[in-house]
Amino acid sequence: MSFLFKKIQPWWNTLFFQRTLLSKTEYEEAIKDYIHNRLHCETYEILDREQGSIPMTSFDFTKNNTELITHIGTAGGWAKPSTGYTFLSTSKKIPLLISNLKAKGKKQNLKQEKRFWFYDLLFLDVLYRTNQKGHAIFTNLFRNRKPQLIFKFLDEETNLWEDIYYILGCPKWPFIKAFFRRLF
Known part of the structure; x- marks a missing residue:
């Protein structure tokens, strides 16, 4: 399952993930809205445009x-x-x-480490089922944990104790539910 950001007014307060893309106009308006209302910038020039979508999936x-x-x-x-x-x-x-x-013999594994794949799987499940909570999850995480730990976790370089500390910085209930859904 893939997810994409969807604009909801005001779009920086609530991020949604969905299966379909917005129109180019909707993205352009959301960016302009953000520049004007969030950054309070009235004078700027758009030099280039980029388009794409981020695949958010646990597919192997x-x-x-x-x-x-x-x-x-x-x-x-x-x-x-x-x-x-x-x-x-x-x-x-x-x-x-x-x-x-x-090498002619055994190849090294190029897959994502299993525990990080599982963390991602739970996170995608939470976003899929309660996508309106995406903003709150990110806000709590950055409010409760140092950026260095967040990036270390995202780079998959944390040890198990750091993983636990990182995870405890997230809202617990949606992740507990996702965990049990995966077990059963």
Whole structure:
């Protein structure tokens, strides 16, 4: 299941995730609204425009790999499911990929570490079922935890104790429900 941001007035107070894209006009208006009302900037120039969507999915893209073909980047499942962030993951996996290409025997695993995949799975479940709480989840997290820990967690470089401390900074009930839904 993939999710995309949807504008809700005021759009910076409530973020929604949905399966369909908004029109280019809706995105442009939301950005202008943010610049004017949130940043209080009246004079600016748009130099370029970019369009795309962040795949937020727990699908195992490595299933598409074969003995002769290894997909990389987003197509290889290197994007973090809960954020779509791919750059750091790619920089860590390229040396493993090179090693795999040189090796004749056992290949190194290029999949996301299982515990982080599970965390992402729970997070996507929470957003899917209670997407109106997305803003509150992010706000609580950044209010309750240092940015260094948040980025370390997102980079999948935390140990189990740091994971627990990070997770306790999130609203608990939606994640507890998601956990039990996954167990049963």
